[in-house]
Amino acid sequence: MEVRQLKYLLSIGREGTFTAAAEKLFISQSALSQQVKSMEEELGVPLFDRSRNRLHFTEAGALLHQRAKHIVREVEEAKKAIHELEQLYRGTLRIGVVQTINAYLIPKIVAHFSSRYPEVQLRVHELSAPEIERQLSEHELDLGLSFKPTDYPKLTFDPLFEEELMLIVNPQHPFARREEVEAKALESEQLMLLSEGYCTRRIWDEAAKMADISPKVLIEMNTISSLLSALEDHPKAGTILPALTMKMKAAHGLSAIRIVHPSPTRTAGILWRAQGYRSKASRKLAEIATNMVQELKQ
Template identity: 35%
Template structure:
């Protein structure tokens, strides 16, 4: 497995051998032996970079599937029922770092300190791919997924809203902000690499306005810092109020469409005891724990 996968990754026998800590001659010999056994050439070595042949593409596709199944089997064997040890792989889209990930992880670690938690921030598209490739166990995302292999469990509603600091001119406003007023408001927005930005741009287009974008950033924490200290506003999920009560959340008219935050997993995948416990904990925190306000924040900020 590792020999062929490394060659495919590096597209060079020398670099693949170095990564595997074996000699190039040993690696080449192993590949030739396998090709002789299969009766097919897997790699085209004629160019500057090693390329998969048609046979190699087919063989590697099934090889990766087998490799993923093997890793799943190993995790199943290592899974301990009492949660005294193990590993939990969680992915999440960026906005959840500001209010959701920390309290959930903190409580889970306090209850199960022997579980090693691996956190990865990625885009929603990357989350779906990672779930399909069995790279993560669970993910925080939205219910608007494209892959039929992803299982969706709705958690709570979320709505994008206008967010300002306490020194902003709109701080005394008692009525929702209209599109015309929003167009005159300097904004600090996330870059187009964020899924939220797609919804924001769609809102501008549907309202027929050209926003006053003062700056763009690929860091949510940077945007929040700028907004909290100045007279620039931003548009972010109203649910961040759970952790950022120093900011003000202004209703828009018309409001952004509601979205549903969801816990994502791969359909039919082996569920470790740790991932099952994690999902149960989230449900409990939303039902009667510190996350329960998330189920009412969105509705309140648009009243």
């Protein structure tokens, strides 16, 4: 059985019919059918239930399909590793980044990396933490700059730094001159927050639950810059965002107040597939990110 045949099997599984799969593979339907027949003869079992309009795997076919995913991935990663021995640091690096890191740290990291390794094409995708975890686990990303994963145990996490979530307000807000505020004091405040599903929102919701409060959510938005801009029109409202947010241009003139009892915090770091191949380019970018964070701490 050849890797090429396993790729054909994966394509049929995705497309659902021999005709659609053949079109995607740029081969004739008869050639594809012959390859499947060859695999079935070699294994001695049918791989598809052909009694329905849309193809369905038999039990044996489903088992081979699942194994084929891993085999093809391993072969592709082996080819990639060998290619790097001949072409040092060439290729494409796909990175998933959460909003605050993308807005503040990534421009510096990317500029430094690209000046040293101009042959590598960087593709940076700003995504939510759960989406980074999903895409990384499904091999759609090479690494992620995000938070400790919660739903994907097969991902590993190298911590970079820990930061607090802050109450950020307009200078006209009653809390603007305070250095800190207790979480309970926010129960009667109007808050503008990131939408549910974002890691920052999840951390704040957990802190509010610990403080036994249910603050009023005035507005939900999907971007940090939008929340910061909205503070101009809502001087009596506040938002809760990571401390790094105050490094953004959109935060100029705003005030950040520590939240205590409890103090919501998050740990940012680098996400990898636990047993996945780590290219030299990805390891170098992780090294640059680590060194840059250490410099900022000094």
